[in-house]
Amino acid sequence: MSKLLIVGTVAFDAIETPFGKTDKILGGAATYISLSASQFGVHSGIVSVVGGDFPKSYLEKLNSKNINTDGIEIIEDGKTFFWSGKYHNDLNSRDTLITDLNVLANFNPVVPESFKDADFLMLGNLHPSVQMDVINQLPKKPKLVVLDTMNFWMDNTLKELMEVIAKIDVITINDEEARQLSGEYSLVKAAQKIYTMGPKYVVIKKGEHGALLFHEDNVFFAPALPLEEVFDPTGAGDTFAGGFIGYIAKTGDVSFENMKRAVISGSNLASFCVEKFGTERMENLQQSEIQQRLLQFKQLTQFEIEIN
Amino acid sequence: MSKLLIVGTVAFDAIETPFGKTDKILGGAATYISLSASQFGVHSGIVSVVGGDFPKSYLEKLNSKNINTDGIEIIEDGKTFFWSGKYHNDLNSRDTLITDLNVLANFNPVVPESFKDADFLMLGNLHPSVQMDVINQLPKKPKLVVLDTMNFWMDNTLKELMEVIAKIDVITINDEEARQLSGEYSLVKAAQKIYTMGPKYVVIKKGEHGALLFHEDNVFFAPALPLEEVFDPTGAGDTFAGGFIGYIAKTGDVSFENMKRAVISGSNLASFCVEKFGTERMENLQQSEIQQRLLQFKQLTQFEIEIN
Numbered sequence: 001m002s003k004l005l006i007v008g009t010v011a012f013d014a015i016e017t018p019f020g021k022t023d024k025i026l027g028g029a030a031t032y033i034s035l036s037a038s039q040f041g042v043h044s045g046i047v048s049v050v051g052g053d054f055p056k057s058y059l060e061k062l063n064s065k066n067i068n069t070d071g072i073e074i075i076e077d078g079k080t081f082f083w084s085g086k087y088h089n090d091l092n093s094r095d096t097l098i099t100d101l102n103v104l105a106n107f108n109p110v111v112p113e114s115f116k117d118a119d120f121l122m123l124g125n126l127h128p129s130v131q132m133d134v135i136n137q138l139p140k141k142p143k144l145v146v147l148d149t150m151n152f153w154m155d156n157t158l159k160e161l162m163e164v165i166a167k168i169d170v171i172t173i174n175d176e177e178a179r180q181l182s183g184e185y186s187l188v189k190a191a192q193k194i195y196t197m198g199p200k201y202v203v204i205k206k207g208e209h210g211a212l213l214f215h216e217d218n219v220f221f222a223p224a225l226p227l228e229e230v231f232d233p234t235g236a237g238d239t240f241a242g243g244f245i246g247y248i249a250k251t252g253d254v255s256f257e258n259m260k261r262a263v264i265s266g267s268n269l270a271s272f273c274v275e276k277f278g279t280e281r282m283e284n285l286q287q288s289e290i291q292q293r294l295l296q297f298k299q300l301t302q303f304e305i306e307i308n
Numbered sequence: 309m310s311k312l313l314i315v316g317t318v319a320f321d322a323i324e325t326p327f328g329k330t331d332k333i334l335g336g337a338a339t340y341i342s343l344s345a346s347q348f349g350v351h352s353g354i355v356s357v358v359g360g361d362f363p364k365s366y367l368e369k370l371n372s373k374n375i376n377t378d379g380i381e382i383i384e385d386g387k388t389f390f391w392s393g394k395y396h397n398d399l400n401s402r403d404t405l406i407t408d409l410n411v412l413a414n415f416n417p418v419v420p421e422s423f424k425d426a427d428f429l430m431l432g433n434l435h436p437s438v439q440m441d442v443i444n445q446l447p448k449k450p451k452l453v454v455l456d457t458m459n460f461w462m463d464n465t466l467k468e469l470m471e472v473i474a475k476i477d478v479i480t481i482n483d484e485e486a487r488q489l490s491g492e493y494s495l496v497k498a499a500q501k502i503y504t505m506g507p508k509y510v511v512i513k514k515g516e517h518g519a520l521l522f523h524e525d526n527v528f529f530a531p532a533l534p535l536e537e538v539f540d541p542t543g544a545g546d547t548f549a550g551g552f553i554g555y556i557a558k559t560g561d562v563s564f565e566n567m568k569r570a571v572i573s574g575s576n577l578a579s580f581c582v583e584k585f586g587t588e589r590m591e592n593l594q595q596s597e598i599q600q601r602l603l604q605f606k607q608l609t610q611f612e613i614e615i616n
Contacts, residue, residue: 090493185398188536209517212534221608223529226520228496260611287616294615300529301609303568307602308595 002249004037004044005115005142006030007134008124008238009104010054010072014084015277017091017232025278026058027083029124029148032235035282036242036269037122038065039290040250045115047071047134049107051078061283070112078103091230092207111137119252121145122245123168124238128153128160135167144254146170147199148241151177166198169254172241174205187212188219201259203244205237213263215256222263223300225271225293232277236270239282243269268293310557312345312352313423313450314338315442316432316546317412318362318380321586322392325399325540333586334366335391337432337456340543343590344550344577345430346373347598348558353423355379355442357415359386369591378420386411399538400515419445427560430553431455431476432546436468443475452562454478455507456549459485474506477562480549482513495520496527511552511571513545521571523564530571531608533579533601540585544578547590551577576601 013027030046037044045068052074059069084098109130121142123131131147147168153161154177165171171194179185182193191202191214202214208230210223243266244259251258268290275281321335338354345352353376360382367377392406417438429450431439439455455476461469462485473479479502487493490501499510499522510522516538518531551574552567559566576598583589 186534186536186538188534206517209514210531219534219608220611221531221534223518223531226494226496226527226529228494230494257612261613264611264613291616294613298613298615300527301611303528303572303609304565305569305572305602305606307606308599 001043002119002252003115003117004042004120004122004245004249005047005111005118005134006033006037006044006122006124007047007109007126007131008033008122009081009126010046010048010050011081011083013234013278014082014098015232015234016086018087018089019231020277022277024082026061027234027278028081029126029238031062031279032238032273032282033122033124033242033245034062034067035065035279036239036273037246037249038067039243039269039285039287040246041066042246042249044068044249045071045112045118047109047111047115049073049075049103049109051080051103052076054080068112068115071110071115073110075103085234087233091233109134109137119143120245120249122241123147123164124241125150128157128164131164132160132167135164143252144169144245144248146172146241146245148172148238149177151180154180162197168199170201170203171199172203172205172237172244174207174237178202178204188214191219203263205240207233207236211240211263211267213259215259218256220256220260220263222267223297224267225296225300227271227274230274233274234278235282236273239273240266240270242266264294264297268297309351310427310560311423311425312350312428312430312553312557313355313419313426313442313446314341314345314352314430314432315355315417315434315439316341316430317389317434318354318356318358319389319391321542322390322406323540323542323585324394326395326397327539328585330585332390334369335542335586336389337434337546339370339587340546340581340590341430341432341550341553342370342375343373343587344547344574344581345554345557346375347551347577347593347595348554349374350554350557352376352557353379353420353426355417355419355423357381357383357411357417359388359411360384362388376420376423379418379423381418383411393542395541399541417442417445427451428553428557429453430549431472432549433458436461436465436472439472440468440475443472451560452477452553452556454480454549454553456480456545457485459488462488470505476507478509478511479507480511480513480545480552482515482545486510486512496522499527509567513548515541515544519548519571519575521567523567526564528564528568528571530568530575531605532575533604533608535579535582538582541582542586543590544581547581548574548578550574572602572605576605
C-alpha cells in the first residue's frame, strides 16, 4: 500500500453562495485533498496546523477515512485558520471577505516519522516556504511530487515559489495562473515555458471548462462534467488534485497514460464536491456513485472515427 | 451524393487582430460554412446575395471547390455586405467597427431549382425571416435542418427567430446565447429548455473551450484543440457548423453516434480556420492535414479506465 503525504491548510470556512450561506464549517486544502484521495483507499497523512478551537470530531472524521492526522499540530492557545468568501451569481468568481491566518502565520511543518518514507507527496496550496520545508524533511525523493499553488504566491513570494517549482514533478494551476507564471497567453506555450522551470507535467485547471494535462509534446484534456446544479465550488480544485494524486497513489503508475486516468478521476471527484456546501458531499460519497459517473465521463468524451 | 443547401451571408470583411490587419477580404457565414463542408466532398449550393463590386474570382474560387453559386444573387448596382471588426488582445472578444448591410438589407432568397431537393439544409447566421423563407421554398423537409444564429436576433427579432427554431432539428449557438434563449444558467438545463422550443439536438459552442452536443439525456463534448497560436478567430463558428453538417452530409447518418463524429469534425476544421486571416487557411487545407489532426483529437480525448 502506497503512502501519500499531504501538506496544506486545515481550516474553518464560512461560505456564501447564491443558494445560501454557512457558519464556520470544515475546510482547507489538505482537508479536501485527503477526503478526495481517501476514495482510492490509499494510506494518507496530513501535515498541517490548527488551533485549540478545532473540534476533535473533525479529526476523528478524517481518521475514520484512513487519513492519519498525527502531523496536524494543535496549538492549544491559538485559533484555526479562517477563510470567508462570497460567490458571485455565476459561481465563477468570488470575493474573499475574511482571511485570518491565525496559527498558520507561524507554521513550522513537521513530517511524522511514519510518513518520512512517503511514496507520493502532494503539496497543497500554501506558503512555498512551508512546502519547501516539507520537501527537505524527506530523506528520499518520493516517486512523484505534485504542487498546487495560486497567483497570491506568484505575486508575493515568487522567489520561494520558483525554488519549490524547480523541485517538483507535476504542477497544478489554473489557466490565468499559468499565463501569469509563464508570460505566455497560449496555454500550449505556457506549459512549454513551465517545463523549463522544473516540472515535467503541467496540469492547467479551467474550472467548469475542464483541465489540460501537458507532458513533453503530449496533451490530454479532461472535461468537467456538465451539471444541472453547481451549489458551491469551494474546494473543487483541491478535490481535483486529491483525486489526481489519489488515483496515482493507488495504482503506483506514473506513466502519461495513467496520468490521463488520474485527471479524469480528479474531474470526476470534483464534480461531486460542488454539489453540496463544503465537504458534505465528499464525506458521504459512495464508490458506486463514482463508478457510475466514470461511465458518464466515458460517454461524454469517447468517440469512434475513421482516420485515413 | 447528398446535396447540401446553405443559406447565409457572403461578404467583405476587414479584420484587425493583435497580429495585423486586412483590407476587404472574402468573408461571410455561407462562405466559411461552404469552404468547411467542401472538405467532405459534398455537393453544396449557397443561397445569398452580393453587389456588383463582388469579384467574379471569389465565385470561381467557390465553384472550384464544388460549391454551386447559382443561388448567389448579384445586384449589379448594389454593394456587398461589409463587416469590419477589431479583436482585443486575448482574441476572445471583439468590437464591431462597421456593419454595412448594403444588398443584404432587402434580400429575398431564391433557392435554385437544382437544390430544392436538398438532403441537408444549413441555415447560417442571418435574419430569421430569410431563414424561414428558405425553409418554405423546399417542397420536402430535408433529412436534417441545422440552424446557426446569434444574440442579435434574440434581441431584435425574437418572434421570427422562435418560429424558425420550431422548425429545425439542430441549433448551434454559443454558451451565452444558450443562457439568453433559455433563461437558464446551467447549460444542461438550458439545453433541456431549448428542446421544448423545437430542436431535438442542441450544440453549444464555447470557443476555445470546445462544444457540447445535447440530445435527450445524452451529452457529448468536443474540445477545441489547444493551439500554440490563434491568429484570427473570424469564421471559426461558421467553420465549425460547416464541418458538422459537411460530415453528416457525407455520411448521410443522423444518429447521435454519428453526430459525435460530426462535432469532432467541426472542431477539427475550426482549429485550422483560426490559424490565418480570413478564409486563407480553409482555402488551402489538405486532406492529409485534417486526418493528421483527427489523430490529435483522439490523443487529446481518448482514455482507457477500468469501471467496476
